[in-house]
Amino acid sequence: MxxxxxxxxxxxxxxxxxxxxxxxxxxxxxxxxxxxxxxxxxxxxxxxxxxxxxxxxxxxxxxxxxxxxxxxxxxxxxxxxxxxxxxxxxxxxxxxxxxxxxxxxxxxxxxxxxxxxxxxxxxxxxxxxxxxxxxxxxxxxxxxxxxxxxxxxxxxxxxxxxxxxxxxxxxxxxQRAEDLEQAMRSRTAIDLATGVIMGQNRCSQEEAFRILSKASNGRNQKLRDVAESLLQSLTNETPVSHFDA
CATH class of the missing domain: 3.30.450.80 (Transcription factor LuxR-like, autoinducer-binding domain)
Known part of the structure; x- marks a missing residue:
């Protein structure tokens, strides 16, 4: 102007x-x-x-x-x-x-x-x-x-x-990239926690996920937070998704 x-x-x-x-x-x-x-x-x-x-x-x-x-x-x-x-x-x-x-x-x-x-x-x-x-x-x-x-x-x-x-x-x-990364991190924690529950309870993946979901509802916490809490109690570390550079 x-x-x-x-x-x-x-x-x-x-x-x-x-x-x-x-x-x-x-x-x-x-x-x-x-x-x-x-x-x-x-x-x-x-x-x-x-x-x-x-x-x-x-x-x-x-x-x-x-x-x-x-x-x-x-x-x-x-x-x-x-x-x-x-x-x-x-x-x-x-x-x-x-x-x-x-x-x-x-x-x-x-x-x-x-x-x-x-x-x-x-x-x-x-x-x-x-x-x-x-x-x-x-x-x-x-x-x-x-x-x-x-x-x-x-x-x-x-x-x-x-x-x-x-x-x-x-x-x-x-924002979409951050949301995707967040979703993948959540998926990593949930998958690992499900595997731990399968090993502890000698149950199927479906049953292990149901147990994890029940704990999430009972504690009124997000599924990812419950999964990370379980993993931290075992390893004292937060699971991290790995991406190729």
Missing amino acids: DEMGLNASVVGQLQDLVIDSEDVSGFLEDLAVFTASSVSAARGQDVLCGVTLSRRRRSMTVAGSSHEARLIDEVQQAYGDGPCLEAMRTGKSVLVRDTSTDSRWPEYCSTIAERGHLAVLCVPLRLEEGATAAINLFAPHSDAFDEASIRSCEQFASQAEKALRLAVRIGARQ
Whole structure:
């Protein structure tokens, strides 16, 4: 974007944020800091930035350029409504020119006005199905964002959302890999424990698994935890799955 320098350099920096982040939460934090710095430089005043991400079957993730920025977004989550959530629902940017007089979200606006944040601009990020997000900007003066700055921020968001899509995809693949590894580790412990029970009770694999399951239900513990407890009592070590490098 022109005001914030939307060029190959900025696009490259957004890509670097994805590469350098260990997970989605880390990327959101870095994105919030980068956005706040870019907007502040363009507007000539300190602007805070929060980024909110909602994904199916996951709790909402809130990141911020500072502790205060995260707190402001969390306040909105507590009230259950506000400009950020409105932007995420409608897919349209939401501007609050003066939080001290805006009547759409009186509780939220009153709270952040008391904290010295008088202007809010929330720009949605268009993600893949099942996920929504928004960049939330907070300024200390009313009417801090004009039409030109809104267009500028929307152009920036169009690039940021591409980087966020990539970060979410990478995060999803990492999660699937971790889930698979966890499942294989669970399977290892359960199989070994079943073998121990077969040897101790001179029974079939099916009967040994039934005994293990009964112990799991009786103790109200996960099957894997009961299996590992049994193995640790014998070897004093936790079984580990081995993978080829």
